[in-house]
Amino acid sequence: LLYTIKFEADISMYVAVLLAMVAGAYARLGDTQSPVTTEEAIESLIDQMDNTRIHDFIRDMTIFPRNTQSNWMKTKEQTVKDTFKSFGLDVITKKYNVIQCFPKSKDPSVTYLLGDGDKVIETYREDGDAQKRILPAFNAWSESGTVEGEPVYVNYARKMDFEKLEKKGVDLTKKIGIARYGKLYRGDKAKFAKQFGLAGLIIYMDAADYSPKGVTPMPDGPGLPDTGIQRGALKDADGDPSTYLYPSSKYAYHASEEEYKSLLPGIITMPISFRNALPLLRDIAGDEVFQSNDSNTNWQGAGSAEVPVYRYGPGFKADSNFKKLRISVNLEYKLVEIEDIFGVLKGSQEPDRWVMIGNHRDTWVYGAVDATTGLAVLNELGHGLKKLRETGWKPRRTIVFASWAAEEQGIIGSTEFVEDYITLLQEKMVAYVNVDVAASGNLNFSPAATPNFRPLLERATKRAGCSSVSDCKGATFYDQWKSTSNPTGDVPVLKTLGSGSDYASFIGSAGVSSIDLTVVGDYFTYHTEYDNIDYLSKYADPDMRATRSVAEVSATLIMELSCNRLVPLDANAYASFIVNTIDESSLKGDLTTQLIDLTLFDKVLDLLVKNAEEYENSRSRYENTKRSNAMDVRRFNDKMLVMERSFIVPQGLPERPHKRHMVFAPSLLDSYSGSIFPGLYDAVTTAKKSGTAADWNAVRKQLTIATWVVKAAARALASEAFPR
Numbered sequence: 001l002l003y004t005i006k007f008e009a010d011i012s013m014y015v016a017v018l019l020a021m022v023a024g025a026y027a028r029l030g031d032t033q034s035p036v037t038t039e040e041a042i043e044s045l046i047d048q049m050d051n052t053r054i055h056d057f058i059r060d061m062t063i064f065p066r067n068t069q070s071n072w073m074k075t076k077e078q079t080v081k082d083t084f085k086s087f088g089l090d091v092i093t094k095k096y097n098v099i100q101c102f103p104k105s106k107d108p109s110v111t112y113l114l115g116d117g118d119k120v121i122e123t124y125r126e127d128g129d130a131q132k133r134i135l136p137a138f139n140a141w142s143e144s145g146t147v148e149g150e151p152v153y154v155n156y157a158r159k160m161d162f163e164k165l166e167k168k169g170v171d172l173t174k175k176i177g178i179a180r181y182g183k184l185y186r187g188d189k190a191k192f193a194k195q196f197g198l199a200g201l202i203i204y205m206d207a208a209d210y211s212p213k214g215v216t217p218m219p220d221g222p223g224l225p226d227t228g229i230q231r232g233a234l235k236d237a238d239g240d241p242s243t244y245l246y247p248s249s250k251y252a253y254h255a256s257e258e259e260y261k262s263l264l265p266g267i268i269t270m271p272i273s274f275r276n277a278l279p280l281l282r283d284i285a286g287d288e289v290f291q292s293n294d295s296n297t298n299w300q301g302a303g304s305a306e307v308p309v310y311r312y313g314p315g316f317k318a319d320s321n322f323k324k325l326r327i328s329v330n331l332e333y334k335l336v337e338i339e340d341i342f343g344v345l346k347g348s349q350e351p352d353r354w355v356m357i358g359n360h361r362d363t364w365v366y367g368a369v370d371a372t373t374g375l376a377v378l379n380e381l382g383h384g385l386k387k388l389r390e391t392g393w394k395p396r397r398t399i400v401f402a403s404w405a406a407e408e409q410g411i412i413g414s415t416e417f418v419e420d421y422i423t424l425l426q427e428k429m430v431a432y433v434n435v436d437v438a439a440s441g442n443l444n445f446s447p448a449a450t451p452n453f454r455p456l457l458e459r460a461t462k463r464a465g466c467s468s469v470s471d472c473k474g475a476t477f478y479d480q481w482k483s484t485s486n487p488t489g490d491v492p493v494l495k496t497l498g499s500g501s502d503y504a505s506f507i508g509s510a511g512v513s514s515i516d517l518t519v520v521g522d523y524f525t526y527h528t529e530y531d532n533i534d535y536l537s538k539y540a541d542p543d544m545r546a547t548r549s550v551a552e553v554s555a556t557l558i559m560e561l562s563c564n565r566l567v568p569l570d571a572n573a574y575a576s577f578i579v580n581t582i583d584e585s586s587l588k589g590d591l592t593t594q595l596i597d598l599t600l601f602d603k604v605l606d607l608l609v610k611n612a613e614e615y616e617n618s619r620s621r622y623e624n625t626k627r628s629n630a631m632d633v634r635r636f637n638d639k640m641l642v643m644e645r646s647f648i649v650p651q652g653l654p655e656r657p658h659k660r661h662m663v664f665a666p667s668l669l670d671s672y673s674g675s676i677f678p679g680l681y682d683a684v685t686t687a688k689k690s691g692t693a694a695d696w697n698a699v700r701k702q703l704t705i706a707t708w709v710v711k712a713a714a715r716a717l718a719s720e721a722f723p724r
Helices: 004-030 038-048 051-061 070-085 159-167 186-195 257-263 274-283 368-389 413-427 452-464 477-485 504-508 533-540 542-563 571-584 587-593 599-617 619-622 630-645 677-689 692-715
Strands: 090-103 110-115 119-122 145-149 151-153 174-179 198-204 268-272 322-329 329-345 350-360 397-404 429-434 514-516 663-668 674-676
Touching: 038 368, 038 542, 051 368, 051 533, 051 542, 070 329, 070 397, 110 477, 110 514, 119 174, 145 413, 151 350, 174 186, 174 274, 174 397, 186 587, 198 274, 268 322, 274 322, 322 619, 329 368, 329 413, 350 413, 350 542, 350 587, 368 397, 368 533, 368 542, 397 413, 397 542, 413 429, 413 504, 429 504, 452 477, 452 542, 452 571, 477 542, 477 571, 504 663, 514 619, 533 542, 571 587, 571 599, 571 630, 571 674, 599 619, 599 692, 619 630, 630 692, 663 677, 674 677, 677 692
Parallel strands: 151 174, 174 198, 198 268, 350 397, 350 429, 429 514
Antiparallel strands: 090 329, 110 119, 110 322, 145 322, 329 397, 663 674
C-alpha cells in the first residue's frame, strides 16, 4: 500500500512537471505585452529616416567599382558587417566556392571590321581610364573564342525579330547579329541568336533607347553618352552552373565546363558602345528596316547624320571598305569564394519564424542605382531598429537582413543560400522582401509580388510619403502608385514576379511568398560606368525621395510581417488573382476547342476560392487573444505558408528543373517578366503552333499538374484536420 501511494505521488509530480513545461512552451509562443505597438514601431522607423544620410551612404559606398573580386568590394563587405553590428544585429556569414566569369586582362576582347583597312573596335572601358579600377566591359558567360562572318541587324533580338527576318528570307546561318539592348533580358537575346543559327552576337545601347531625342547625355543631362557600354550576365539558370541544383559548399563537387555548358548560351557575345556600332550600321547591306511609331514593331534606331536608315543585311554594302566582321571574346572561369552576410534580430515569441529583407551588394561598375539604393534602404531600417530596441521593443518573429554576393553574375549568392537552407526555409520562412534597385526614377512605383501581398502593400503605401520631385499636394505613395500605373482602374497594378533579382530562388525553388520593391524611371545608364552618385542625385532620385519612399514601405512590410499576431498575407487576394487571370486569358477557349475537359480544373479553382474565403473569414477569431491560444495562431499562420509551398513541384518546369513554382515563373520569351502557370501556357503555345497530337498531350499533362497544385493549395487552407 505504501509503495502504491509513493508511486502515485511520483506520477502526480511528473504530470505536474510536464504540464508546467507545456505551459511554459505555450507562454513562450503566446502573446506578451510589448512596450511599443506595431503602429508605433512603424511610425518610429519612418520618423528616423534621413534623406541626407541616404545620399551620403550611397556616395561613400560607390567611390570605386564593387565587382565581386575588387579590393573595394572586400572593404565594403567589412563595412556591411560593421554596420549590421552597430544596429545590434547578430552577424552571420555563409561562404560558398563558386565559378565566376571574368575577362582576361592581358588578352582583351576585340571586334574587327575586316576590309581594305582593318578597323579595330576594342571593348574596354567607356573612357579607357584604367585608374578607375573598372573591368573591361563584357557579357558574363559568353562563349570564348573567335568567330568571323557577315553582319545582320536583328533589332532587339527577340524571337519575333528573328521570325520576321526568316519570313523576309534573310539568311541567318553563321551570321553575326547586331542587336540593340532593351525589351528583354540580354541572355534571351543570346539564346534566340543561337536558336536561329547565328555564329555570334554584338549588343549595343542605341541612342533611341538610352539617349532619345530631347534628352541631353551626361554630364549635362540624364542620357547615356555614345561611349556607354552595358555589362551583364547571359546565363539562364540561377546560381553556380558547376553545382546546378545543389549548394556550392566547401564539400561540393564542381562539374567541368563541358558538363555545365548546356546551362550557358553557347554563343560568342560581346557588348559595344553606340559610337562603335555606327560604322557597322552605316555599312550593312540589304533592304531598309521597317519603321513605325509603335516602339514594339519599329526597327529603326537613332542613327546619325551618316546613318539615316538601318538595313537588315546580311553582309556589307558593295561600296563599303568592310567585307567581314570578326569577334574575339576572351573570358576565363574562376573558382572564387563569395560571402553572404546576414544581420539577425531574434524574435521574442516565434524565433523560429523568419522575415527576411535582402539586397545584393555587388555591382558591375559603381552601381549607385543598381543596387546601392537598395542597400541604403536596409541601412535606414537598421538605424530605426536600433532606436526602437532602446525602448525595450522586440519583434515577435525573427528579422533577417541579407546582403547577397554575386547577384550580377547570375543571382549566385542568394541561390546558393536557398539551395543550402531550403528545408529550413520551407519550414520557417514567412516572407522575403527584395530591394535591388530601390529607385531608378522618382515617379513610377512598380512593385512585383505574389498576390497575397496586395492588401499589406496597399496599407504600406498609404503610410508612405510621395516620392515625386514635383509637388505631391498631400498625396500618399499609394495615390502616386495608382495614378501612374492604373489611373482609371479600381486598384494600382501589382506585377507578377519573373526573375532577374534575388527573390528568384525564394519564390521559384522554396515557395516563399516574395515581393520586389522599386520606383522606376528612364534608367539610361543601366550597368554602365555612368550609373554613379552624380546620375542618381541629379536625375534618377533628386533629394533621395524615392529611395526613402521605398524604405518607408519596407518599414511597414517588415514590422507587420514580424510583429502582427497573424501573418498579414491574404489568401483571398491570391485565389482571386489566379481565377481572374485565367478567366481573362484565352486559355480555357484554347483547351475547349481541343475538347480538353476542364471540369476538374474548374472544380479545384472553385475550391481554392471557397477555402480562401473561409480562411480569411476566420481571421477575426484568431486575432482575438481570448478566443484562441498560441497553437491555434500557429496553425492559422502555417496554413498561409503551406499554401505557397503547395505550388512547388520537385521536378520543376519542362527543361527548367530549377523553376519549381507552377504558378509563377519567368516567361520563356523574356526571363525578366513573369508568367502565370508557365508550364501550361508554354505547352499550349507550342501545341497551337505545331498542331501535333504529342504536343496537345503535353498540354494535358501540364493541365494535370496545374490541377494538382491548385488542389494542394486549397487543401492547405482547409478548415478540416484532414481535408479530402
